[in-house]
Amino acid sequence: MTAALVLTTDELRVSTTVAGAPVPAALRADWSTEDMPVADLVALRGLLARGLASSGAGDVSLADDLSLALGPFLTGRVLVDVQRDGAVRPGRRLIAKGAAGVVSCAEHGPDLWQVEPADPDPVERLVADLVDHLPDTEASHPGVTLPTDLLAEAERRSATGATEHTRGMLVRRGLPPGTAEVVARVLGDLGTTVTVRSSHRNGSTTRCAAITWLETGSTGVWLAVPDDDPLADVDPAVPPTGLAGHTKLRPVSTGTLRDEVRDVVEILGSEWTG
Numbered sequence: 001m002t003a004a005l006v007l008t009t010d011e012l013r014v015s016t017t018v019a020g021a022p023v024p025a026a027l028r029a030d031w032s033t034e035d036m037p038v039a040d041l042v043a044l045r046g047l048l049a050r051g052l053a054s055s056g057a058g059d060v061s062l063a064d065d066l067s068l069a070l071g072p073f074l075t076g077r078v079l080v081d082v083q084r085d086g087a088v089r090p091g092r093r094l095i096a097k098g099a100a101g102v103v104s105c106a107e108h109g110p111d112l113w114q115v116e117p118a119d120p121d122p123v124e125r126l127v128a129d130l131v132d133h134l135p136d137t138e139a140s141h142p143g144v145t146l147p148t149d150l151l152a153e154a155e156r157r158s159a160t161g162a163t164e165h166t167r168g169m170l171v172r173r174g175l176p177p178g179t180a181e182v183v184a185r186v187l188g189d190l191g192t193t194v195t196v197r198s199s200h201r202n203g204s205t206t207r208c209a210a211i212t213w214l215e216t217g218s219t220g221v222w223l224a225v226p227d228d229d230p231l232a233d234v235d236p237a238v239p240p241t242g243l244a245g246h247t248k249l250r251p252v253s254t255g256t257l258r259d260e261v262r263d264v265v266e267i268l269g270s271e272w273t274g
Contacts (some may be wrong), residue, residue: 005065011043015052015071020218029164030111032250047252052065071098072102075099076099078097078198078199079096079198080266083196092107093107102118102120103115127258131258134221140251141182141251142250144179147246153173163188166187167180167181185219192215194215196264197209197210209264209267213257220252221257222253223251
């Protein structure tokens, strides 16, 4: 197929199911476990109505055009998943690499994915798309560490409240005032959260890597790094409320971020071995 194909999130997910391929996490987040079968049935009916799938003898199969368009996504072992949450260019993207080439599935509207062939060596293009729009800043702050569940709660509160309210909540929950000030300032200035994941399936083994960063309006870009350091900046007498572990927020320069993103997605540029 030469023209781009447009599928809904549910149609893309059910296509992977029909083909017997692993379903990426990005396609499973929109429905509860109870509602997923209904959504899948509606999507399957949509594929059948559009001639993108066929049924017979109690079995369903994808049409040749759809199988060809999604080929690397369905049979490949390399997958990169990009998710942008926020006001600037929100959306999701999946890039898969297989023996037949590289395919890009990009969300161009709410739950609408454009499927088309991608650059055979997409690493530098993807890195540039993710990083080049950011201001070239230097990282001077050493960063702060706090419980992951507390960071999640602070982010929710920052979306609806003033920075001083978030700071006060963090101090009450055990963060030193200086750490609470940094976290509240970063989250209060937050524009977009970006997560990039890569996975390489090899039989029953999957090797994964991921990176998450926060793009702010005036305080630069901050990496959110899992950190299980027991000496985190929080009062140990304050009990956690849910998510395990700690997260370190540390500012990152554009050049360093570019290198770290490249480390996660470089598997797309490796030589295909079958």
